[in-house]
Amino acid sequence: MSARILLLGGTTEALLLARRLGPESIYSLAGLGRVPADLPCQVRVGGFGGAEGLAGFIREQGIELLLDLTHPYAAQISANAARAAALSGVACWALRRPGWQAVTGDDWREVDDWAGLVAALNGFRRPLFTLGREPLEHLHEIPPHQHWTVRCLQGQEAVPRAEIIGARGPFELNEERALFARLRSDVLISKNSGSQATEPKLQVARELGLPVLLLRRPSLPAVEREFVSLDDLCEALPL
Numbered sequence: 001m002s003a004r005i006l007l008l009g010g011t012t013e014a015l016l017l018a019r020r021l022g023p024e025s026i027y028s029l030a031g032l033g034r035v036p037a038d039l040p041c042q043v044r045v046g047g048f049g050g051a052e053g054l055a056g057f058i059r060e061q062g063i064e065l066l067l068d069l070t071h072p073y074a075a076q077i078s079a080n081a082a083r084a085a086a087l088s089g090v091a092c093w094a095l096r097r098p099g100w101q102a103v104t105g106d107d108w109r110e111v112d113d114w115a116g117l118v119a120a121l122n123g124f125r126r127p128l129f130t131l132g133r134e135p136l137e138h139l140h141e142i143p144p145h146q147h148w149t150v151r152c153l154q155g156q157e158a159v160p161r162a163e164i165i166g167a168r169g170p171f172e173l174n175e176e177r178a179l180f181a182r183l184r185s186d187v188l189i190s191k192n193s194g195s196q197a198t199e200p201k202l203q204v205a206r207e208l209g210l211p212v213l214l215l216r217r218p219s220l221p222a223v224e225r226e227f228v229s230l231d232d233l234c235e236a237l238p239l
Contacts, residue, residue, distance in 0.1 A: 003064040003238045006057075007041075008081055012169075012197050013095055013230040014069035018043075020234065026061065030077075051083035058088040065238075068094040068223065073191050075218035082221035092223040095233055099192040099217060100202060107211040114138070117189065120213050121146070128185040130201060131215055135189075136164065149183050170197035176204045189213045 005025040018027040021041035028044045048054040068081045085092035111117045129135040129150045148162040155166025227233040
């Protein structure tokens with residue numbers, strides 16, 4: 001008999017797992033991007049109201065297992081999940097996707113936050129941002145010597161000295177090569193998500209000898225069980 005699972009999603013792996021869940025389970029999304037309409041499980045969009053709200057939902061719905069397959073940088077959601085599991089008395093399992101590792105030819109530079117990123121960008125002219133929507137909040141701060149390109153899930157009209165591209169991975173290697181060539185980017189900015197779907201950009205940066213500024217990963221809470229691959233997690237699930 002299958003357990004009633006609440007899957008906190010947002011990653012490629014989460015969607016793959018949601019396609020294996022039965023109708024008694026729930027796939028929860030924050031609401032950004034496309035919401036799948038063809039899943040066998042239930043789909044819920046929106047927040048829960050913090051850890052306490054999530055714990056209440058778990059109890060109300062009779063959830064037996066909480067799965068955290070959110071983005072590695074969704075630290076607040078992961079913290080809420082661990083806390084909610086403790087409050088409601090259910091187990092919380094998490095997929096902790098390993099980060100990318102630099103290889104020969106890489107010029108990777110880690111920064112802690114937006115302020116550190118801005119300082120590290122000072123000497124560049126055409127940065128390509130691939131770390132979500134945060135740069136959109138700073139378009140009014142673009143230095144006169146820079147032109148930004150921001151690639152995120154939802155595009156919008158260009159503004160002075162900035163192009164905003166709406167796109168969702170996976171991205172093919174040749175497509176990434178063409179994008180870098182068109183943009184004439186001199187630095188890549190990314191989160192270290194560890195996702196294979198967005199890794200080709202790192203190969204292009206390596207080929208071109210471009211530096212990569214990586215936002216340092218946040219610390220995530222310990223949970224009952226942690227997995228580094230979706231296959232390992234699925235093998236352990238009571239499906």
